[in-house]
Structures are given as structure tokens and as C-alpha cells.
Amino acid sequence: MEILKNNLSNLNIIKNLNENIDEDNINKRVCIFGQGFVGLPLTLSFAFRGCKTIGVDVDEMLVANTNKGLTHHTEKFYGVTITEILNMQLQSGQYKSTVDGAAAVRECNNIIVTVGIPIKDGKYIMDYLESACTTIGQNLKKGDLVVIRSTVIPGTTEEFIMPILEKESKMKAGKDFYLAYASERIAEGKAFEEFANMPTLVGAVNQNSLNRAAELLSVVCKADIIKASCIKAVETSKVFENVQRDVNIAMSQEFARFTEALGIDIFEVVKLANTHKRVNLLTPGPGVGGYCIPNAYHYIAPKAEDMDVNMEILKLARKKNEIIPEFIVNKLKQLLREQGKEIKSCKIAVLGLAMKDYSNDDRISPPIDICKLLVKVGAEVRAFDPVVPTKYNFKVKSEKEALQDADAVLILTKQYNINFDDYEYMAKLMNEKPVCIDTKAVVNAVEAGKYGFLYWRI
Numbered sequence: 192m193e194i195l196k197n198n199l200s201n202l203n204i205i206k207n208l209n210e211n212i213d214e215d216n217i218n219k220r221v222c223i224f225g226q227g228f229v230g231l232p233l234t235l236s237f238a239f240r241g242c243k244t245i246g247v248d249v250d251e252m253l254v255a256n257t258n259k260g261l262t263h264h265t266e267k268f269y270g271v272t273i274t275e276i277l278n279m280q281l282q283s284g285q286y287k288s289t290v291d292g293a294a295a296v297r298e299c300n301n302i303i304v305t306v307g308i309p310i311k312d313g314k315y316i317m318d319y320l321e322s323a324c325t326t327i328g329q330n331l332k333k334g335d336l337v338v339i340r341s342t343v344i345p346g347t348t349e350e351f352i353m354p355i356l357e358k359e360s361k362m363k364a365g366k367d368f369y370l371a372y373a374s375e376r377i378a379e380g381k382a383f384e385e386f387a388n389m390p391t392l393v394g395a396v397n398q399n400s401l402n403r404a405a406e407l408l409s410v411v412c413k414a415d416i417i418k419a420s421c422i423k424a425v426e427t428s429k430v431f432e433n434v435q436r437d438v439n440i441a442m443s444q445e446f447a448r449f450t451e452a453l454g455i456d457i458f459e460v461v462k463l464a465n466t467h468k469r470v471n472l473l474t475p476g477p478g479v480g481g482y483c484i485p486n487a488y489h490y491i492a493p494k495a496e497d498m499d500v501n502m503e504i505l506k507l508a509r510k511k512n513e514i515i516p517e518f519i520v521n522k523l524k525q526l527l528r529e530q531g532k533e534i535k536s537c538k539i540a541v542l543g544l545a546m547k548d549y550s551n552d553d554r555i556s557p558p559i560d561i562c563k564l565l566v567k568v569g570a571e572v573r574a575f576d577p578v579v580p581t582k583y584n585f586k587v588k589s590e591k592e593a594l595q596d597a598d599a600v601l602i603l604t605k606q607y608n609i610n611f612d613d614y615e616y617m618a619k620l621m622n623e624k625p626v627c628i629d630t631k632a633v634v635n636a637v638e639a640g641k642y643g644f645l646y647w648r649i
């Protein structure tokens with residue numbers, strides 16, 4: 192009943208996007224650092240719920256585009272696209288974006304940070320977060336609230352961010368300004384819905400900060416706002432949430448090799464096991480991608496090492512997931528050989544480049560890793576993804592172009608505008624003795640077999 196009520200209220204909000212300025216929120220000025228996959232839809236969520244918002248980003252092109260109402264993001268809320276929402280909020284003056292973080296902080300009394308911590312060669316890079324927090328600290332006013340929403344190494348808010356804010360502002364957290372951490376738990380593609388309906392966890396430096404943060408977060412979150420005993424508990428639970436998926440998927444990859452040896456289908460077995468109320472197995476795929484899950488281990492590992500805590504299982508899971516692209520390329524080599532072909536003289540069609548199904552995000556994307564490995568072994572790669580905007584040498588404009596004269600097709604990500612099951616069409620375009628590697632369980636092996644495909648499912 193409660194969920195239904197909240198959904199109905201969201202529906203009303205989205206229907207009245209430009210009119211719904213409630214008196215309670217009208218004084219709330221919110222600026223959000225980082226206008227990426229999280230920051231932009233989050234800022235718009237505050238905007239269409241009546242806050243005056245400013246999106247801050249260092250990417251000048253991104254800021255120029257968002258101010259023109261352009262975005263490559265594919266989020267929707269009750270059928271309304273993020274582009275439509277962005278344009279409505281620009282027109283109503285509830286949203287604008289800027290590269291001038293200093294001015295934005297001076298104009299707002301609530302500052303939210305969604306700037307990430309990238310990982311390079313297993314090491315985390317704090318520079319972006321540090322730079323955002325320095326700007327915030329230098330322009331902070333008495334009574335402002337800062338909420339960190341990025342996924343961080345446990346301890347970061349109090350041990351890294353708070354000292355920067357206090358030094359730069361010459362004020363004291365909890366006394367002169369409020370400081371809290373609220374983990375971001377959305378999945379791309381469901382951002383608007385999950386900001387509203389996923390319980391939000393929050394921890395803060397003191398009770399006043401906790402109350403102020405919970406009040407701000409409740410503008411967007413209609414589910415429970417759970418107040419934790421401390422910031423570290425929320426930071427840590429977020430990283431654990433991500434890393435448990437990494438381990439779960441690594442386990443599924445092992446299960447997949449086991450079921451393959453048994454001659455049964457992993458996707459069916461996972462489905463069967465998940466009918467148990469307390470089981471939630473994930474399915475194997477071409478690897479683990481995106482900004483969140485592959486990075487999670489690297490957020491935990493250095494801290495664990497500092498504290499002399501053994502994280503062997505997590506380390507092994509990460510390693511297992513990292514080598515899946517290589518495993519798939521080796522599998523392809525083997526299947527092509529069975530068809531009397533050598534990979535280095537083959538054309539390979541790749542369908543799907545995003546890091547997960549129905550997404551346009553190709554950051555840390557196993558399909559991209561697979562393409563690069565294929566190029567490295569001398570194969571000619573033609574990859575098609577209708578929504579990934581990034582340019583690659585191996586990317587082509589249509590499924591047909593990818594499949595034409597290909598010796599093998601690799602199905603790596605599901606997308607709405609890719610047709611995976613017209614085997615006759617595929618076989619007609621492709622060379623003789625085609626190979627099909629299916630990491631998404633979208634191909635009917637028996638049907639594909641009728642058109643001469645040598646088929647292998649992850």
C-alpha cells in the first residue's frame with residue numbers, strides 16, 4: 192500500500208514536472224558536484240521536486256551540452272526521458288549546470304558530491320574528489336550541509352574529506368557546517384525510480400548533521416531513510432554491496448564450468464536455484480563491468496592490508512572475473528579451429544559493447560576488453576552497439592555490417608535494437624561454418640544448429 196502511494200505521488204510529480212514547487216522545498220538550493228550517470232539524474236530529481244538546483248562538472252563540453260538540453264543518458268521516469276526532464280527543468284529555471292563550482296557553492300545551502308574515485312592499475316585516484324572538496328571547502332558558508340554520495344574507500348569522509356573541508360573553510364564539521372555520507376545504490380537505467388524507492392542509508396558526523404541530511408534526502412527518497420550509527424558503517428556497507436556481486440558472479444562462472452562439464456545449462460540451473468526464497472545466484476556473462484563492481488575490491492583491499500585483514504576470497508573472485516574476456520577469446524580460438532579456421536585470419540562480429548544489458552555505459556566494459564584482445568591476436572573485429580556513444584576503430588554502424596562475411600558472432604550485451612534470433616539472416620550474411628558464442632543465453636542452440644552454427648554458451 193505504502194509503495195503504491197509513493198508510486199502514485201511520483202507519478203503526480205512527473206506529470207506536473209514544472210508546476211510542483213512545494214513551499215517547504217522552495218528555499219532549498221541544492222548543488223551537485225559531478226553530472227555523470229548519478230549526478231545528472233539526481234540533480235534533476237531534486238529539481239522536479241521543487242528545489243533550485245545547480246549541476247557542477249569540470250567537463251566543459253558536458254556542461255555546455257546539458258545547458259542546451261542535450262545528454263547521452265538513457266534514463267526514463269514513468270516513460271518520460273531524461274532529455275525531456277532536463278529540458279523541462281532548464282525551461283522552468285529549476286536546473287542549470289556550470290563549471291564554476293565556487294559560485295555554485297556560494298549560491299546553495301546544500302552540496303552533494305557524486306564525483307568518483309577511479310582505479311588505475313589497481314590503485315585508486317583521489318584527485319577528482321580532492322579537487323571537488325577543496326572548491327567546496329573554500330566557498331562553504333556557516334550552516335551549509337555537505338553530503339558525500341560517491342562510493343568511497345571506508346573512512347574517506349572523516350579521514351580525507353572532512354580535513355579538507357575544515358582546512359579550506361576554517362570551520363568545524365558538525366558545529367559550523369553539517370557533514371554526512373549517504374551511499375548511492377542506484378542501477379543505471381533505473382536511476383530516477385531507485386532514487387525515489389530504494390531505502391537510503393545515511394551516516395553523519397553528529398546528530399544535527401544526520402537530521403539535516405535525512406531531511407534533504409527525503410525530498411527525493413520516498414522509501415525509508417535509514418540512519419546509521421556512523422559514517423564508516425554506511426561507506427563500508429556500500430562497498431560490501433558491490434563486492435558481494437563480484438564474488439557472486441565469480442562463483443557463477445565456476446558453476447558454469449561445472450554445469451558445462453555435466454552437460455546441463457547454467458542459466459536453467461540458476462533459475463531453478465533462485466526459486467528458493469533465500470538464494471540469489473547471479474548469472475555468468477562476458478565478465479564484470481562498469482564503474483562500481485570491478486572497483487569495489489580495490490576500495491577494500493588497501494584498507495584491509497593496512498589493518499592486516501585477509502581478503503583472499505574477494506581477491507580471487509576479482510582475478511577470476513578479470514580473466515573472463517581472455518577465457519572467451521581462447522574459447523573462440525578453439526571453436527574456430529574446430530571449424531578449420533585460425534583466428535588471425537577471421538572476421539569476428541561482436542554484438543553489444545556496453546558493460547551491462549540495455550546500458551550505454553562502456554566504462555570498464557568486458558566486451559571492449561574482448562574486442563581489444565581479438566584485435567591483438569590479429570582478428571578483424573566489427574562490433575555493433577546501437578546505444579554506446581564512444582568511438583572505437585572496431586565499431587560499425589549496423590548489425591548487418593558487423594555480421595557481413597564474419598566467421599564468428601559473439602553476443603556480449605543485450606540491447607533492444609539488436610536482433611539475436613534471426614539465425615537464417617545471420618547465417619546468410621556470415622561465412623561458411625559460422626561460430627556463435629552466446630554469453631547472454633539469447634540463442635536457441637537447436638534452431639541455430641539448423642543453420643550450421645557451431646554454438647557455445649557461457
Ligand SMILES: NC(=O)c1ccc[n+]([C@@H]2O[C@H](COP(=O)([O-])OP(=O)(O)OC[C@H]3O[C@@H](n4cnc5c(N)ncnc54)[C@H](O)[C@@H]3O)[C@@H](O)[C@H]2O)c1
Pocket residue numbers: 224225226227228229230247248249250253292305306307308319320322323324340341342343375376377378379482483
Ligand atoms: N553509475 C552508477 O550506476 C553508480 C551507482 C552507484 C554508485 N555510483 C558511484 O557514484 C559516483 C559517480 O558515478 P558516476 O557513474 O556518476 O560517474 P561519472 O564518471 O559518470 O560522473 C562523475 C562526474 O564527475 C565529474 N568530475 C570530476 N571531477 C570533478 C570535480 N572536481 N568537480 C565536479 N565534477 C567533477 C566528471 O567530469 C564526471 O562527469 C562514483 O563514486 C560511483 O562509484 C555510481
